[in-house]
Amino acid sequence: DAMVIQNPRYQVTQFGKPVTLSCSQTLNHNVMYWYQQKSSQAPKLLFHYYDKDFNNEADTPDNFQSRRPNTSFCFLDIRSPGLGDAAMYLCATSKEQGLSYEQYFGPGTRLTVT
Amino acid sequence: SQELEQSPQSLIVQEGKNLTINCTSSKTLYGLYWYKQKYGEGLIFLMMLQKGGEEKSHEKITAKLDEKKQQSSLHITASQPSHAGIYLCGATPRGSNYKLTFGKGTLLTVNP
Known part of the structure; x- marks a missing residue:
């Protein structure tokens, strides 16, 4: 089945130690997104790729970076994780098609910072 | 920014x-x-609404968007334990189909 896959599902990192979260998709969608969702809060968009074009949200901290080496893969790099970066990180994809931009979400990676 | x-x-x-x-x-x-x-x-996609007065249904779930396009409702008929979860509404602003802003969600518990 076509889907959005996130690895790992659970990630523990130390304060200040760089960490990379991975997302892959078999949907062949041209847009990929990264969201941060803290406990009991709404998902918050960090950035998205439209094809190879990177679009950063204005309030996304510089500590967060992303790479999209090809259509299928997208990575979220956190350069120096702080305790406040502990959250669920959700990857999503969408295909530009008419007026519908339905986003398909992966299961998320829960990041713990110790 | 849009708040929900x-x-x-x-x-x-x-x-x-x-x-x-x-x-x-x-x-x-x-x-x-x-x-x-x-x-x-x-998150699992349920429905998308764009036009004022639009209504869509899937199984026992119906979503509506009011004529003024400022309010939406999600109605579940004959709820089941499988309906339990957090329901989130999200919106995209005019001119951008990518920036999806979410509400804080509604936690639904269905007791058998």
Whole structure:
């Protein structure tokens, strides 16, 4: 089945130690997104790729970076994780098609910072 | 920025009861999405509404967008334990189909 896959599902990192979260998709969608969702809060968009074009949200901290080496893969790099970066990180994809931009979400990676 | 207010924040119903969740926007809605999230998991797309007065149904779930396009409701008929989860409304602003802003969600519990 076509889907959005996130690895790992659970990630523990130390304060200040760089960490990379991975997302892959078999949907062949041209847009990929990264969201941060803290406990009991709404998902918050960090950035998205439209094809190879990177679009950063204005309030996304510089500590967060992303790479999209090809259509299928997208990575979220956190350069120096702080305790406040502990959250669920959700990857999503969408295909530009008419007026519908339905986003398909992966299961998320829960990041713990110790 | 667009803000979405969801009500109620949480809801406990007995299996078989009907329920409604509301989503109100501070600005005109150009794309309104409903998602469901099980605890600790990703979001599952339910429905998307764009036109004033639009109504869509899937199985026992019906979503409506009011004529003024500032309020949407999600109605579940004859609720089942499988309906339990967090329901999130999300909206995209005019001119951008990518920036999806979510409400804080409504936690639904269905007691058997």
